[in-house]
Amino acid sequence: MRWLLPRPLLSATVFLLWAVITNAASLALLLLGGLLAIAVPRLTLPFWPDPPRLVRPWRAVRLFAVFAADIVTANWRVARQVVGPLYRLSPALIEVPLDLRDPFLATLLGSIVSLTPGTVAIDVDRQRWVLLVHALDAPDPQALVREIKDRYELPLKEIFAC
Amino acid sequence: MSTATESAVAVLILLGALFVLLGSIGLARLPDFLTRLHGPTKATTLGVGAMLLASAIFFSSGTNEGISLHELAILFFLFITAPVTAHLLAKAALHRQTGTQQSDSGTPVRGRDGEKLPHPDKTS
């Protein structure tokens, strides 16, 4: 099993993506997708860094729900800010000190931060483990740092053993 | 197609178009590059996402060809690439603003607010 599927998550992603692109039209296409899901991770194995271990997958569902809700509600807030008067905005570059120590998780956190409106992750300093974030409107940078850490970083650390 | 699905598709299309427009308003209106980055990476992605969902519902409820899922592939792809694009653009912008010439020695450059920024490609 480990030989056949060295990266189960990657295999699942490849298979799902294939099924979605081909509209899951026929059994033959699904079988081909299954073959791809076995072949692609095996062939690209040398290129992948060691992923962190997934320990609490069910927490990922909750994180995803929070994330999806945040995208919609906070987009509305940013929409109002963009149309409203600009002098009220206080943009800022903020450094968020990270507790996690894994490049993959840092990337994931950066992507989440970039997609939730009001903040864009610019860079991760892997010497000091600091996430550089640009906020569109942050009158209180410390509150934003706390929010990012509690809302996204903590669940990520719980989902993956880290 | 039933009235319920039709109105769902219509609402999703209108919401999507509205957010696409808001993203572009942000792009045109906000004062400097890093703030401009916020509009297109998020509002536009969400807008196109809503539109793709509308398309998936529309073609799934059509008469002949069964369900239509392939819009979800574009949706997935857009949501993965938007943060990468934003990250690279912000890095490039900060790199240009510092005015320092690129050197391969890995000397840290200074950010806009006097912060220390890592060398653009020396993150590993």
Add this chain to the structure above:
Amino acid sequence: MLNAAIEIAFVLIGTALALNLYRLLRGPDTTDRILALDTLGINAIALIVLFGIRTASSAYFEVALLLALMGFIGTVALCKFLLRGDIIE
């Protein structure tokens, strides 16, 4: 009702494209222009998807997918060039 919504959406996205074009021409920096081009590409995807719904034809799906892929690769290449003065080292 659906047709009216599609017409309105065409107008909204058209306005968005015009705003992107303004930013593309105005600049002021190269990164602004790249961002405008990237947004232009994503808005074009929206336009194509909308056109697909309007004509009730799923033939436009591949165009949208390719545009998404190529737009991303182009933006990454341009950013890489700005950062390093080189695309493939």
